[in-house]
Every structure is written in structure tokens, then in C-alpha cells.
Amino acid sequence: MDQSAEQARQLDSLASAPPPADSPLGAFGMPGMSGFAGLPSPAAPPEPRPILELEGEEYEDELDSLSDWVDDFLVRVYGAEVTTAAPWCEQWQEHPDVVAWLHALWLAYQQHTDPEAGPAGLFVWHRDFLTHAMATVRAAGGPLSACMTDPDRPAHRLLPGPPPSHRTTTTEEPEEPEENSMLGQADG
Numbered sequence: 454m455d456q457s458a459e460q461a462r463q464l465d466s467l468a469s470a471p472p473p474a475d476s477p478l479g480a481f482g483m484p485g486m487s488g489f490a491g492l493p494s495p496a497a498p499p500e501p502r503p504i505l506e507l508e509g510e511e512y513e514d515e516l517d518s519l520s521d522w523v524d525d526f527l528v529r530v531y532g533a534e535v536t537t538a539a540p541w542c543e544q545w546q547e548h549p550d551v552v553a554w555l556h557a558l559w560l561a562y563q564q565h566t567d568p569e570a571g572p573a574g575l576f577v578w579h580r581d582f583l584t585h586a587m588a589t590v591r592a593a594g595g596p597l598s599a600c601m602t603d604p605d606r607p608a609h610r611l612l613p614g615p616p617p618s619h620r621t622t623t624t625e626e627p628e629e630p631e632e633n634s635m636l637g638q639a640d641g
Contacts, residue, residue, distance in 0.1 A: 504556040505549060515556070516546060522559050531587060535604045539591045542600035544609045550596045558586040 504515050523545070535541045545551045564570065565578035589595060599610040 501560050503553065505553050516552065519552070519556055519559055520546060522562075523555055527555070527558075531583065535601055537602040538593050540593070540595075540597040540600050540602045541591065542597045542609055543607055544600075545597070547609070547611065548596050551590050554586050554590050558582055 504512065504519065507515055528541075532541065533539060542548060542551070545555070561582040562578055565574040565582075567574070570577070591597060596612065599608070599612050601608050
């Protein structure tokens, strides 16, 4: 047991120490070895943010890129026919929930078309993302249901959402109902 513990300490020490400058490990792209043996450290890509968290020019730029992808690719390839069962809106950019769904779908598309996703990447995107997102966005009772349901009659209408919740700002305790009035109603 003592020997195993000593080996574990040695491995931890070796793993945390940088290799010597002339180490061949950096040349083989070993994980954690960039920056050694003359290899530059790759810059980490920025983390994608949900589009509805963006503001101003950053939001507009992301929406422009998303619109290009939706109009030039998604709708052209996967748009299918516009019907009452599958509505669409030519002004979908004005529906925040639709923008959020399509942005998430686009981010997933980018991830699954990356070479690191492998040959099955697009299948996974179709199975796990495309079908569900399009069924939600284009559902008969979904966010676009008050918009175009016939290609010959373009329409656009934003459906009202639920009202905001009511929060109490006072520290007063709620009034309890009077027991007598409750009894009187049951008897009367």
C-alpha cells in the first residue's frame, strides 16, 4: 500500500511539472503540452451566448448571421409547405421565442458540422435538434400560429404572452379568511 501511495504521489508530481524545453511531447500535440517545445498556445474560442442575452450591435450582428442561415439554408431545405398545421412567418425575427429556438438550432448545426463531430454529426443534428426545434416553432398552436398558414396569404401577428407575475413588495402578512363567513356560505 505504501508503494502504491508513493507511486501516486510521483505521478501527480510528474503530471503537474512542465516537460523539459527539449521534450518531444510538445511536437506530438499532447494535451496540455501546447506552449512547450515552441508550439503556440491556441486561443480558446469564445463561448456562444444565447441570442436573447445579447444587446445592441452585438444582437443585430448575430441576428443578421442567423437570418442568412435561416433564409438561405434552413427554410430552403427544411421549410416544407406552409399550412395550418405548419405555419411560418416571413417576419420570424420579431418573435423572440422563435429567434431563440432558431439560434439554438443554428449553434447546434455549427457544432455538428464541425469536422470534430465526425461523420455522424449531421445525423445527430437531424435526430436530436432539427426535428424537435422545427416541430416546436411550426406547431399548429405554437408561436407562429397567428401568422402565415397559407403561402398565398402572408400574415404576421405577435401573440400576447402571459402577464408578468405579481410580486408583493410589502411585508404585510396576507389576510386570513374569516371562519364565520366561510361557514355561512356553506350553510346558506
